[in-house]
Amino acid sequence: MRKNLFIPLLSVFVIQLSFGQYEKEENLSNLMPWPKAITMGNSKFLIQKSFEVSVENDSNKRIYKATTRFIQRLSEETGVFFEAGFPIKTSSANPSLSIIYDREGELKLNEDESYTLKVNNKKIELSAVTDIGILRGLETLLQLVNYSSETFYIPTVTITDSPRFPWRGLMIDVARHFQPLDVLKRNLDAMAAVKLNVFHWHLTDDQGFRVASKTYPKLHELGSDGLYYTHEQIKEVVQYASDRGIRVLPEFDVPGHATAILTAYPEIGSKDTTYQIERNAGIFDPTLDPTNEKTYAMLSSVFEEMVGLFPDEYFHIGGDENEGKHWDENVKIRNFKKKNDIKSNHELQTLFNIRLQKILNKLDKKMIGWEEIMSPEIEKTAILHSWRGENEGLPDGQSLINAVQLGYHTLLSNGYYIDRMHPVEAHYLVDPIPGNSKLTQEQKKMILGGEVTMWSELVTPLTIDSRIWPRTAAIAERFWSQKEVVDTGSMRRRLKNVSLQLEKLGITHIRNRDMILRNITKTNDIVALLELSKVCEPLKKYTRNKGGTEYQTYSPFTLFADACTSDAEDAKEFSKLVSTFINQPNNKKVKSKLNQYLQKWSLLSGNLDDFDNPIINEIKPIANNLSKIAGILSHYVKNNKISPSQEEILNTYLEKSKIPIVDVELVVIDSFEKVIEHLKTKKRVINK
Numbered sequence: 118m119r120k121n122l123f124i125p126l127l128s129v130f131v132i133q134l135s136f137g138q139y140e141k142e143e144n145l146s147n148l149m150p151w152p153k154a155i156t157m158g159n160s161k162f163l164i165q166k167s168f169e170v171s172v173e174n175d176s177n178k179r180i181y182k183a184t185t186r187f188i189q190r191l192s193e194e195t196g197v198f199f200e201a202g203f204p205i206k207t208s209s210a211n212p213s214l215s216i217i218y219d220r221e222g223e224l225k226l227n228e229d230e231s232y233t234l235k236v237n238n239k240k241i242e243l244s245a246v247t248d249i250g251i252l253r254g255l256e257t258l259l260q261l262v263n264y265s266s267e268t269f270y271i272p273t274v275t276i277t278d279s280p281r282f283p284w285r286g287l288m289i290d291v292a293r294h295f296q297p298l299d300v301l302k303r304n305l306d307a308m309a310a311v312k313l314n315v316f317h318w319h320l321t322d323d324q325g326f327r328v329a330s331k332t333y334p335k336l337h338e339l340g341s342d343g344l345y346y347t348h349e350q351i352k353e354v355v356q357y358a359s360d361r362g363i364r365v366l367p368e369f370d371v372p373g374h375a376t377a378i379l380t381a382y383p384e385i386g387s388k389d390t391t392y393q394i395e396r397n398a399g400i401f402d403p404t405l406d407p408t409n410e411k412t413y414a415m416l417s418s419v420f421e422e423m424v425g426l427f428p429d430e431y432f433h434i435g436g437d438e439n440e441g442k443h444w445d446e447n448v449k450i451r452n453f454k455k456k457n458d459i460k461s462n463h464e465l466q467t468l469f470n471i472r473l474q475k476i477l478n479k480l481d482k483k484m485i486g487w488e489e490i491m492s493p494e495i496e497k498t499a500i501l502h503s504w505r506g507e508n509e510g511l512p513d514g515q516s517l518i519n520a521v522q523l524g525y526h527t528l529l530s531n532g533y534y535i536d537r538m539h540p541v542e543a544h545y546l547v548d549p550i551p552g553n554s555k556l557t558q559e560q561k562k563m564i565l566g567g568e569v570t571m572w573s574e575l576v577t578p579l580t581i582d583s584r585i586w587p588r589t590a591a592i593a594e595r596f597w598s599q600k601e602v603v604d605t606g607s608m609r610r611r612l613k614n615v616s617l618q619l620e621k622l623g624i625t626h627i628r629n630r631d632m633i634l635r636n637i638t639k640t641n642d643i644v645a646l647l648e649l650s651k652v653c654e655p656l657k658k659y660t661r662n663k664g665g666t667e668y669q670t671y672s673p674f675t676l677f678a679d680a681c682t683s684d685a686e687d688a689k690e691f692s693k694l695v696s697t698f699i700n701q702p703n704n705k706k707v708k709s710k711l712n713q714y715l716q717k718w719s720l721l722s723g724n725l726d727d728f729d730n731p732i733i734n735e736i737k738p739i740a741n742n743l744s745k746i747a748g749i750l751s752h753y754v755k756n757n758k759i760s761p762s763q764e765e766i767l768n769t770y771l772e773k774s775k776i777p778i779v780d781v782e783l784v785v786i787d788s789f790e791k792v793i794e795h796l797k798t799k800k801r802v803i804n805k
């Protein structure tokens with residue numbers, strides 16, 4: 118939480134706040150996602166020991182548990198230890214916070230999540246149609262907490278809020294790297310904090326089948342390396358999510374991405390062979406045999422068993438990236454296609470999907486599949502999950518448009534692939550409803566929302582949080598807030614605060630960086646390496662782990678690249694500073710700040726000299742390049758001139774730094790080049 122953060126007006130905000138009330142925005146710098154309507158008062162509700170919340174007194178209920186967590190978190194945040202540590206009975210005459218709702222919400226699509234929050238200087242009232250709406254409002258209330266030198270308080274305010282999209286998801290792939298329960302639980306806490314409401318659990322893939330099966334036990338016995346969830350654990354996660362108003366959507370990816378299934382039951386594969394759990398990353402050939410009745414017998418039993426664990430009305434069958442190579446190679450499958458006049462592997466997969474849809478219909482479940490399942494023969498109850506785009510050689514958003522034009526509901530994940538390590542804006546500015554489409558209002562309503570995808574080829578429990586957060590909070594704002602909320606400056610400023618809130622919820626994105634760096638230095642002294650990590654980012658767009666074979670699913674990921682994140686903080690700050698410097702070259706303060714950065718970086722290489730082990734020695738060339746450039750540039754900025762020999766050295770090191778080392782790129786090079794270009798141009802102007 119930070120005071121005095123100035124947030125420029127968002128357009129939705131203007132409606133509510135008149136000019137001259139800017140100063141009150143400092144009270145809103147932790148808010149994310151941005152609410153629908155805010156009317157500020159001009160007073161404060163002080164948080165005192167006597168703070169009490171009234172709610173139904175049934176400790177089994179979602180509302181009671183959520184309120185208890187709220188009281189605890191508010192107390193932690195403020196250091197005010199309340200006299201009442203638990204909610205008091207609804208009949209209490211005058212609680213500080215009264216919670217009023219009409220009914221318990223159901224965890225299903227389109228459930229009412231709206232809420233109204235009224236804070237005056239004596240009392241807070243939170244009302245909603247459902248208890249789930251109350252949960253959303255409690256998160257907002259926590260984000261409103263602020264302080265002065267004497268007290269913690271909540272500004273007086275009225276907020277009315279509801280989500281723009283009903284489906285706001287985070288997918289976590291637990292197949293490539295297994296993620297234990299504590300990882301999932303802390304991520305569910307963080308999801309709830311930013312009002313996400315669907316946890317999509319990618320449970321199976323080539324690299325693992327992660328649920329115990331009683332009907333086909335070899336699935337987990339042979340297909341998981343012993344890394345799977347028991348039924349009790351699945352139920353525990355589903356309950357944990359439910360307590361936070363989050364649905365759990367299981368995914369069993371078939372017919373492709375099925376090496377782990379085939380390792381256990383090769384008899385339903387399309388090739389007469391044995392299989393082994395895949396250790397590398399990529400797209401692989403093993404695929405289920407859609408012409409074999411045993412395939413359907415098994416999927417029918419396994420799905421029936423799994424449906425007992427996952428109460429959600431939807432069930433994700435994957436369906437992506439099945440290239441059908443083993444289908445083409447198999448005489449029996451080729452003959453089947455000929456006999457049944459099936460012209461393509463897509464048609465064959467559609468037959469398979471139709472069978473699965475029938476199985477799921479019987480189990481009272483609706484099917485979801487990645488966009489490859491799209492075919493007019495699939496019943497319209499299915500949801501098509503759009504994920505491909507320009508990276509796959511297709512126009513971004515096209516499959517989403519195709520799906521709604523065919524009459525299907527759809528979800529967007531293209532644009533929200535956070536494992537690609539793009540900066541937060543690249544995701545934040547992707548709207549689930551494509552801006553340039555000619556969709557009708559009715560068709561737009563078929564777009565239910567989106568899902569962030571955390572594919573886990575390159576993450577472990579140690580690093581997964583730093584890949585998901587804080588960027589996912591900004592994407593959550595895209596899914597919840599009005600479409601006009603697109604001020605990236607405001608988003609970035611708020612995200613800094615939200616990042617700290619997430620840490621308080623147990624997210625390890627900040628602290629684990631230090632731990633990885635300590636493993637590299639083998640000492641407690643990580644200052645220099647930490648500075649370096651603030652200007653380095655892991656390679657983007659899957660250029661790390663080229664070919665999918667450099668690292669395996671059991672590789673630990675404790676390298677310098679794993680301590681680095683997208684949006685390297687000093688590089689971002691420096692980039693802003695450079696823009697200001699170019700616009701105001703005579704501003705001494707800006708020039709001095711620029712030089713402080715350059716001087717700091719010029720010393721980095723020397724500060725790493727004392728460390729000597731194989732891991733750190735691989736990193737030193739990055740620091741060396743940075744220090745050389747920063748040293749020369751610092752003189753250049755100070756003196757406005759550079760000798761030809763120094764210029765040559767500078768250029769040499771700039772070129773050297775463009776070549777990634779140990780899976781990271783130095784992301785201040787662009788800024789350096791802008792400074793140099795500016796100094797050169799200035800000189801040309803002076804010389805004229």
Ligand code: ACM
Pocket residue numbers: 437438487504
């Ligand atoms: C996917 O990324 N293969 C859905």
